[in-house]
Amino acid sequence: MSCYVIKPTSSSQRLPYLPLLMTLRGGRQVTLDNYREQDEQQLFHIFKKIVEDGQNYPQEKMESVQDFRDYYLSHDVFVARDATETEEVLGAFYVKPNFPGRSSHICNGGFIVKETARGMGLGKKMAEYFLYIARDLGYKASFFNLVYVNNEASLKIWRGLGFKEIGLVPNAGYLKGLGYTDAVQFYYDFSTLTGSVEQIR
Template identity: 90%
Template sequence: MSCYVIKPKGSSQRLPYLPILMSLPSGRQVSLDHYREQDEQQVFSIFKKIVEDGQSYPQEKVESLQDFRDYYLSHDVFVARDATETEEVLGAFYVKPNFPGRSSHICNAGFIVKESERGQGLGKRMAQYFLYIARDLGYKASFFNLVYVNNEASLRTWRGLGFKEIGVVPNAGYIKGLGYTDAVQFYYDFSTLTGSVEQI
């Protein structure tokens, strides 16, 4: 048996303040809520396209819907939906332990935004809410292993939210069109986080 297995959770913890409305800089209203089974195909499509683009996730491809489920849906997932009756999925993020066992209090997260919605501030808004959501799920800190240096939007987001840069992994990923690229590692201590999600 592997000593580095992060077991899937049986059921996700429900956060009482969700769904919650987020306002984007354009004034657009987006609902952030727990993942629902009917979101699966839309979230899968967004993730698959991002992986195929080859700019931000280490996976080279997503072979099947089951591969997606095993990776992206193994723990807690939150979805940003258009706050109209269409409820179109615009983005999502998962929260799960970055390490097993004695270090499982440190979480990792994976953010995705639909291609047509990028550049509108949605990723940044989800990141702001992620801090409180992860803390309220019981995690003590967050650690991002691989933020490729070509992913400028992500770098700006984590730096802007006060994450500490704790390392650089040289030639961490082979990025389409760029070749081998370094990655920054970010850490955030949730004990420094004040207030509540409703105050964002």
């Protein structure tokens, strides 16, 4: 048995400020809330497309819904839906321990945005809320293992939010059309986070 196992779990804690209404660039209204079972197929197709593009995640393929469940839905997931009655899923992020056991107080987050919803600031909004949600779920810090240097939008978000760059992994991923690509590692100490989600505009 591997000594490095992070057991699937989901917090029973319902954060009192969810759902949250977000306004994106252009005025589009989006609701951020807990994952629901009916979100699964839409999320799977968004993530499958991102994996197939081969630019941002290390997976080479994501062919089955079960593989998606095992990786993406194993812990707490928060979903951004169009605020109209269609409730189209536009993006999501998970929050889960980055390490097991004695280091499980450090979390990781995995963000996805639907291709047609990019360029409206949804990724940044979710990143801002991630800090408070992860803190309020009881995590003490966040650590991102692999932010590929070609992902300029992601790098800009984490640097803008005050994450510390604590490492560079040379040739961390063999990306489609790019070959071997370095990755930045980011760290955020939640004890430095002040205020609450209400201050996000």
